[in-house]
Each structure stands twice: as C-alpha cells, then as structure tokens.
Amino acid sequence: MLRRRMLIMLGIVLLIVLLLAGYKAFSIYRQIQVFSAPPPPISVAVATASERPWQNRLPTVGTLKALQGVNLSLEIAGTVKDLQFESGQQVKAGQALLQLDSAVESALLDTAQADLGLAQLDFGRGSQLVGSQAISKGEFDRLSAQLQKNKATVNQLKAALAKKRMLAPFSGTIGIRQVDIGDYLASGTVIATLQDLSSLYVDFYIPEQSVPKVALGQPVQISVAAYPGEQVEGKISAINPKVENSTRNVLVRATLANPGGKLLPGMFANLQVLLPDPQAKIVVPESAIAYTLYGNSLYVVAHRKAADGSEEKDPQGQPILIAERRYVETGERRDGLVLINKGVAKGEQVVSAGQIKLDNGAHIAISPDKLLPDHQNSQPRTD
Template sequence: MLKRMLIMLVLTGLVLGGVFGFQAFKSAMISKVMASLANPPQTVSTTVAASQDWQPQLEAVGSLRAVNGASLSPQVAGLVSAVHFESGADVNKGDLLLELASADDIAKLEALKATAALAKIVYDRDSKLVNSKTISQQVVDTDRGNLLNAEALVAQQQALVDYKSITAPFSGRLGIRQVDLGQYLAAGTPIVTLQQLDPIYVDFYMPQQALAQIKVGQPVTAKVDTFPGRTFPGQISAINSQIDVATRTVQLRATLQNDDDALLPGMFATVDVTTAAPEKYVTLPQTAIAFNSYGNIVYLVDDNGKDANGQPQLSARQIFVTTGATRGDQVAVVSGVKDGDVVVTAGQLKLRNGAPVHIDNTVQPANNPNPTPSDK
C-alpha cells in the first residue's frame, strides 16, 4: 500500500514538474520573441538649437507711389507745333516739353498791348490837363478805367499764350509720349506722365491693434520681388487720421530712399516696420514643431551612453514648447528648448516618447529666415 502511494506521488510530481517546466519554457520563448519584435531605431534628422537676435517687426504689404506724379495735358485746345522731350527722359522743373500753335494768339496779344499803350498815353495826358481845369475829373476817371481794362485784356491774352506751352511742373522722369507732331489736341488730352522718383512713397495698411506700436519717424524696410535680396530703407512719414470702418485697418505712408530710381510707382512691396530693440530667441526650423490643438511639441534627442558593442544609444524625448513669431523657414521658441539641445527636425511623425533613434543629417529641412522661392 505504501509502495503504491509512493509511486503515485512520484508520478504526480513528474506531471506537475512537466507542466510548470513547459510554462516556464513558453514564457521564456515569448519574452525572446517579444524582444525581437521591439521597435528598431528610427532614422531622423536633427539640429542643435542656438539663439539668434531677432528684430521685432510688423509686416504688411503695400503699393509704391510717387511723391509727385501727374499726367500732363494742355488746358486749351490746339495743334502740336513742337515736341521738346523724349520718352523716358529726366527733366527739371520748368523745362519746356511741348508747344501748341499760337501765332493767332500772339498777334492778338500784340494788338491788345498796343491798345493798352494807347490807353496809358491818353490817361497820362489827361491827368496833366485836369490840373488846369481843361478837362473834367470824370474824363480822367474814364481814361483810368480804360487803361485798367486794356491791361487786364493783355494779361488774359498772355495767359492764353502761356497755356500753349506745356512745361514740367516739377523735376522727375517722363513716361511714354502719347501725342505726335501736328496732332490736334483737345483740352485735357494726356500728353505724357511725369513722376518724381526720389524719394518715393509706399502706402500700406496695418490693423488698428498695431497703432500703439507705430509712430511717425519709425524706421521701415521695404522689399520688392523685382530685386530679390535687396532692401530699401525709409521711415514712416504719415498716419491716416481715421480707421477704415470696413476693415478696421489704418493707412500708413512711409518715405523710401530711391537714389538709383530702381523703384517705380505702382510696384507691389513688402514692408517691415521696426517696433522695438532686438531680442534673443532660440530659433528652430518650422518643420521641428508639431503644432497641435493641445500644445506644440518638439522631440529632443537624449544620449544614453553606449551599448555592449560601443554604439551610441539615443532616444527621443517629447516636450511641449511655447512658440513666438515666425520668419521665413524659422520659428522663435519662447520656452521649452535651450541652447545646445539636439532637436529632431524631420522624421518625428514615427516617434514616441522614449523611442530609440538613429541620426542621419544627410538631408536637412529649410532653415532660412529670408527664403527666396525658386521660379523653377
């Protein structure tokens, strides 16, 4: 009986040992398989965070216009008898540009001058005779009235003759000639445009909230896509006295230096208004920031030493950041990142907190504060 019990206990122990041994073996194999299925290091590109001095600015778009600009035209009708300018020429104030036929008007002017001269002779003679009571004071008064009337007619005719000569009202550059020699012009027919190019105005709009940061004399810089990479300095010269009720914006005007006449009226311009002293910010490529409704995220790369094979062990660490202004391809980071931090700039979509990473900086995302788009 005892022998049977011992045999039964031995068999029971063998069965239980087999069961527990199999479970231990299964757990070990599962652990080994799961370890082999762990995420491999993800390839990312990185940059080292560094501080830059950023000039606080307000940006707007505007349109250039001449300080003085006019479309010249005659005040009276007439036939073009002489053209004294070339298209695109620079002229000075008072330069004669065009003449209309005026022979008849000049002849009439000479006749009126003769009449006025005769009226003066009569008036001077009668003024002497009135003292000797030879003629009455009424005659002298009539003579004086005739003289004043004759002189007024001379002045009127002289103005008409002057209207037949078109001169430059200010110094500037002419446009394309619109009339030809021998052409009959009605009053008001455009002859040519005249623009004063240096200095030149740029008109632009700012939201009403920006008024607290803007004042007359504030420096500005303008850029036009005609001259990539070039800036034109100037300063605010006027602020409109009312807000546009439709857009709640205010119109501003800045005066720009244009020594080489590179800027022309009508050009589209981007205007940067300097509002304060430069400030130091940590800047990153905009691709480094994951913008979310619950916060903006970047991934930092931590160095966890080396593994058994001497290879560096790098991992990603997710942090929330506060961003500021953007400029070109860059964004200012107000808090969350400091100088020297290694920040992931590409490949972060496949990362999670603590994920192993492998750095490959063969290709880097754009990081230019003043990018110039290619036409190709």
C-alpha cells in the same frame, strides 16, 4: 545478410534525418538571433535650440507711390504745334514740353499791346493837361480807367497764350508720349505721365489695435516681387489721424529712397514694420517642427535611462541617445527659424532632419545636416 543491409539503410536514413533536423534547428536559431538583436540606431541630424534677440515685426502689404507724380494735360483745347520731349526722358522743372498753335492769341496780344501803348500816351498827356485844367477831372479818370482796362486785356491774353504751352511742373522721368504733332487735343487730354522717382512713398493699412505699436520715424522693411530676396529700408513718415469706418484700419505712409530708380510707382509691396524693444527668444530650425491638427511638436535628443535612473551606455561607453517627442508652442517664422514660446529650453538639441522615421523613444545616431549652416549643426552631447 538481408537484415544487415536493412540496418545499414535504416542507419543512413536516420543520419540524413538527423542532419536535416540539425540544419533546420540551426536556421531557426539564426533567425531568432536576428530578430532578438537590437535594431541599429536611426541616423538623424540635430540642431541646438539657441537664444537670440528677436525683433518683433508687424507684417502688412502696401502700394508704392512716387514722391510727386502727375498725368500731364492742358486746360484748353488746341492743335499740337511742337513736341519738345521724348518718351522716358529725364526732364527738369520748368522745361518746355509741348506747344499748341497760338497764332490767333499772339495776334490778339499784339493788338492789345498796341491799344495799351495808345492808352499810356493818352494818360500821359491827360496827366499834364488836368493840372492846367485843360481837361476835366472826369475825362482824366476815364483815361486812367482805359489804361487799366488795356493792361488787364494784355495780361489776360498773355495768360491765355501761356496756357498754350506746357512746362514740366517738377523734375522727374516722363512716360510714354500719347500725342503727336498735328493732333487736336481737347481740354484735359493726357499727354504723358511725369514721375519723380528720386524717392517713393508706400501707403499701407494697419489694424486699429496696432496703432500704439507704430510711431513716426519707425523703421520699415519693404520687398517687391520684381526683386526677390532684396529688401529696402524705409521710415514711417505719416500716420492718418482717422480710422476707416468700413475696415477699422488706419492708413500709414512710409518714405524710402530709390537709388537708381529701380522701384516704380504702383508696385505691390510686402512690408515688415519693425517694432521696438527686441527681446531674447528661443529659436529652432523650421525643419524641426511637425505641424498637425493636434498641435505642433518636435523631437528632443535625450539619454536613455535604466530602471534605476542611471544613463545607459553602449559598448564603447557612450550614452545611448533617444528621440523624445515634445509638443511645443510656436510663434513667428522667419528666415528658416521658428520662435518657440514654450516647450524647449535654451541649449537643448532638437532633431532637424530624419524625424519622419522616428517614434517616441527611438534609438538615434547623430549625423550632420547638409541643409543647415555649420554653426547651427550640433554634435552629440556626452555630458
């Protein structure tokens, strides 16, 4: 009886051991299946390398200047008697702006005009008397000289009186007034600035090796920090016929319209000189390029090949796509696109998002890139 019980217990223990061994073997089998299964494809977004006309540009910087601009000041000293403008006012050419006290000059002019009237009467009588030889020819010459002298004195005092008054030299916008009525102004004191903002100049420098690329009338695109995203068109109006000795640069001037007077003289400007003869170039989204010290690269969508050179396909019959790393020679970057000089052909699909997860030859699946416009997004190629 005891022996029978021992056999039963031994059988139960053996059964439990077998069950545990079977469960462990099944777990190991499941793990082997998981690790041996191929990894799922990596989801990436792709774009098509397209060929488009590429306008070469010469980037530079410059400073805006008014078509006409001066600091208003008087040649002579005096006390301000009248101000005839307000800060920021639009003025016309010849408009009176300021009047200095001119009482002394006006009195001297009245005296000189009285002397001139008397000299004219003496000259008139002398011209009658010299004909009848009532006075000598020398006396008549003295009367003529006195008349000319008095005329010159009157003209001199009129010129001095005119310098006591300031007129706008041209039409434009006057700046903030720097003086008040009653101020004594020394010669050369700045009263305000006057700027003609109807159109502007922008002066910039280009290296001497770029001189053959520019010409009069060539278009220029200008942008300023005050209005980000806006560009103003201009044209080259002058090229300095001399190279600066210290910098080996050439000064160039472009003219641009200024509707509404938004742009102001003195603003810092970024310029793009549009060079002639645009050429068809291969471009890809800037997000597709990986920049490293060893060179710039991107991932190109390719089909996985079998040992016999045929394309491998998935169970649904679609080609298996992989990412092929390729080093490229890049050029100018503009508007989210990069110029590809070498390494990618027209129509090839490149990975534009998700490439940080990739290695060369990684299995990929294509999904739309929400950061790219619809016309730049690519769909999987089955050809």
